[in-house]
Amino acid sequence: MKHALLAATLLPFASPLSADIIPINAPVTAATLYSEGATVTRTVPFTAPEGAHELLITNLPESLDPTSVRVALEGATLGAITVRNNRTFPLDLPDSPALTAAKAARDVARDALRAVEDSKADALLTAKAAKARLAYLATLKAPTETAASAETLLATLTLINEQTLAIQKEIATIERDTRRFEQTLKDRQQDLQDAQKLVDALTPSLNENAMLSISITAQEATTGALTLTHLTDDAGWEPVYDLHLATGDTPTLTLKRGAFIGQYTGEDWRDVAVTLSTSRPDAQTQPQQLWPDLRRILPQQEQLAYATDSRALKSAPAPMAEMAIMADTAAVDFGDGINATYTYNTPVDLTSDADALRIALDTLALTPTVYAHANPLYDETAFLMADVTNASEEIILPSENSSFYLNGTFIGASQMPLLAQGDTTELSFGPINGLRLTETLVQRNTGDSGVITTRNDQTEERILTAENLTGQTWDLRLFGRVPYSEQADLQITWQATPAPTAEDVDGDRGILMWERPLAAGETFTVTLSHELKWPTDMILR
Numbered sequence: 001m002k003h004a005l006l007a008a009t010l011l012p013f014a015s016p017l018s019a020d021i022i023p024i025n026a027p028v029t030a031a032t033l034y035s036e037g038a039t040v041t042r043t044v045p046f047t048a049p050e051g052a053h054e055l056l057i058t059n060l061p062e063s064l065d066p067t068s069v070r071v072a073l074e075g076a077t078l079g080a081i082t083v084r085n086n087r088t089f090p091l092d093l094p095d096s097p098a099l100t101a102a103k104a105a106r107d108v109a110r111d112a113l114r115a116v117e118d119s120k121a122d123a124l125l126t127a128k129a130a131k132a133r134l135a136y137l138a139t140l141k142a143p144t145e146t147a148a149s150a151e152t153l154l155a156t157l158t159l160i161n162e163q164t165l166a167i168q169k170e171i172a173t174i175e176r177d178t179r180r181f182e183q184t185l186k187d188r189q190q191d192l193q194d195a196q197k198l199v200d201a202l203t204p205s206l207n208e209n210a211m212l213s214i215s216i217t218a219q220e221a222t223t224g225a226l227t228l229t230h231l232t233d234d235a236g237w238e239p240v241y242d243l244h245l246a247t248g249d250t251p252t253l254t255l256k257r258g259a260f261i262g263q264y265t266g267e268d269w270r271d272v273a274v275t276l277s278t279s280r281p282d283a284q285t286q287p288q289q290l291w292p293d294l295r296r297i298l299p300q301q302e303q304l305a306y307a308t309d310s311r312a313l314k315s316a317p318a319p320m321a322e323m324a325i326m327a328d329t330a331a332v333d334f335g336d337g338i339n340a341t342y343t344y345n346t347p348v349d350l351t352s353d354a355d356a357l358r359i360a361l362d363t364l365a366l367t368p369t370v371y372a373h374a375n376p377l378y379d380e381t382a383f384l385m386a387d388v389t390n391a392s393e394e395i396i397l398p399s400e401n402s403s404f405y406l407n408g409t410f411i412g413a414s415q416m417p418l419l420a421q422g423d424t425t426e427l428s429f430g431p432i433n434g435l436r437l438t439e440t441l442v443q444r445n446t447g448d449s450g451v452i453t454t455r456n457d458q459t460e461e462r463i464l465t466a467e468n469l470t471g472q473t474w475d476l477r478l479f480g481r482v483p484y485s486e487q488a489d490l491q492i493t494w495q496a497t498p499a500p501t502a503e504d505v506d507g508d509r510g511i512l513m514w515e516r517p518l519a520a521g522e523t524f525t526v527t528l529s530h531e532l533k534w535p536t537d538m539i540l541r
Contacts, residue, residue: 020053022046025094026212026228027059030273031235032341033261036282038235040265042228048076048218055214055226061234061265064210068231071214075224079215096270099202106195113188120181127174134167201351235263237276240358240401241416245368245386245429247407253368253386253427257361259342260401261350269350274359278397279339340395364392371475372518373428374437376464382435382476386427390419404429434470435518439463442527456536461529468518476518482530484510489538494530 030041046055066083095103137160212228242256259276263269344359368386384406390396396419404411404427411430419425442461464480482494500512518524534540 020051021056022048022053023056023058024226025059026057026226028267028269028272030275031263031269032275032277033235033237034277034279034281035238036236036280037231037233038263040230040232040235043225044228045223045225046075047221047223048216049221050218052079052215052217055216057212057214057228058209059267060210060212061232061267062210063232063234063265064212065231068229069212070229072227073214073216073224074226075222076216076218079217081215082213084211084213096202099199102195102198102202106192106199109188109192109195113185113192116181116184116188120178120185123174123177123181127171127178130167130171130174134164134171137164137167231281232263232265233282234265235261237261238401239397239399239416241399242403242405243416243427244405245370245384245407245427247370247384251368251370251386253366253388255364255366255396257364257396259359259361261348261357261359262355263350264353266352268352269348271347272350273347274344276342276344276361277339278341364394364396367391368427371477372432372435373426374435374466374476374478376437376439376466376478377481379437381431381433381437382466382474384429384432385477386429387424388419388427389424390421393421395420406430432470432474434468435474435476436467436469438465438467440465456534458532458540459529461527464526464528465523466518467523468520471520473517473519476514476516476524478514478524478526479505480512480514480526480528482510482512482528483532485532489535490540491533492530494528496529497527 024044024046026042026044028040029043032039032041042057048055064083069081069083071078071081214226218224237259240258240260242258244254244256246252246254261274261276342361344361348357348359349355350357366388368388370384370386372382373385374382396416398418399416401413402416403413406429414428416427417425440463442463443459444461445457445459462480464478466476466478468474480496480500482496483492485492496512498514501515502513503511505511505513512528514524514526516524532540
């Protein structure tokens with residue numbers, strides 16, 4: 001409806017037969033892609049004689065939003081602009097050289113198939129005629145003894161026999177040739193299918209189109225340039241990373257950054273200059289309102305009625321949903337000091353609804369701290385981890401598509417979190433099968449797997465073990481857990497031997513960590529115990 005109203009309120013199109021209409025084709029020449037959406041630019045030259053004219057562009061996607069259309073003109077004076085999303089003129093897109101060649105090859109393949117079909121049809125007609133002759137010979141009768149001599153009878157029989165044999169051989173030859181035609185026909189049909197697939201792949205995707213009419217006035221005959229920009233929701237990009245960890249005396253971590261880009265506009269892009277932007281025009285663009293917090297107290301009898309009175313609830317402003325915002329990212333250029341842009345140096349081709357194009361951006365060198373993460377409570381082996389800090393001047397965007405490599409070997413795929421400048425994160429590079437972990441429940445006061453007795457006391461003891469079966473020393477971080485309480489009536493005491501290096505790790509209460517080197521062949525053991533006490537009239541959960 002919005003598109004229809006806008007088209008109706010702008011100036012009407014001139015008649016398609018008017019002499020002052022100048023049709024031009026305006027393919028996409030550049031695009032700035034966001035995480036969702038893109039700003040599309042079309043720059044095209046034109047020539048116009050002196051006077052008033054209408055530049056007519058028909059090769060625009062049907063989804064074109066008239067409110068986003070912006071036009072700049074060189075060589076003439078710009079007038080009114082009209083957008084039409086339906087009842088448009090037919091497209092007149094010239095074939096590319098590659099498409100022209102593909103169509104010619106398809107026609108050759110089609111003619112070759114028809115030639116084989118015609119040859120097969122001719123052979124079948126010849127076989128049909130031969131069978132007719134054979135049928136006729138079968139109707140001939142030899143002369144009676146009274147009507148012909150023995151010599152005449154023998155000659156007649158010989159002639160019939162020779163002709164029958166010759167015709168049968170002719171039919172057999174044709175049938176053999178016909179069988180050979182079948183394979184040739186399959187080959188020519190496959191050739192035609194392949195040629196048609198190539199034509200389909202090279203044929204522009206745009207079926208339904210929008211039109212743009214631009215009024216111009218030229219003081220004299222001119223050669224100018226038109227630049228059209230508009231928004232589309234049907235395009236976007238997302239970051240993709242390859243992380244290469246090299247261990248050794250001085251571990252290194254290389255982050256190779258790239259991007260997946262795609263578009264679904266219905267129009268194929270050819271030789272388009274691509275810029276990636278971290279701007280989020282589809283996300284929240286203004287702060288939310290902070291509403292005053294009015295609190296009241298009521299007698300208990302009135303409280304329930306108030307809570308169920310819809311009229312009272314209507315007087316309060318409706319809550320607004322929180323919208324997630326993807327933080328600004330690092331890139332080559334921070335033009336506004338907030339959003340980053342990365343300009344890809346090579347123009348790209350991007351077929352609508354078909355291509356998922358990956359492009360390489362740049363490489364960051366990070367300094368990792370490598371260690372073995374051991375969680376005997378849940379894991380049977382330790383995992384190789386790398387603590388990394390973003391010490392660059394760039395923000396690293398989060399990525400759902402990150403591939404992890406250890407010393408050149410692919411380990412697996414996972415997510416990469418957002419890393420602002422100075423942020424630190426832990427990255428996993430797979431299990432260390434030679435670091436074996438065990439967890440043993442030594443005793444629990446009930447003597448079973450966790451059924452709580454009626455007593456108001458419970459004790460438990462566990463042993464956590466890390467055994468190094470590899471031939472090298474590892475910097476080990478072993479993690480354990482003890483319960484905690486936020487109620488005064490639930491008293492918890494615990495002991496650990498040896499004492500942990502850190503408690504409440506990363507702010508998680510009750511999480512303990514032991515940090516130490518674990519030499520080849522060495523075993524590290526931790527004994528954890530705790531006691532819980534609570535009133536007899538309460539239940540432990």
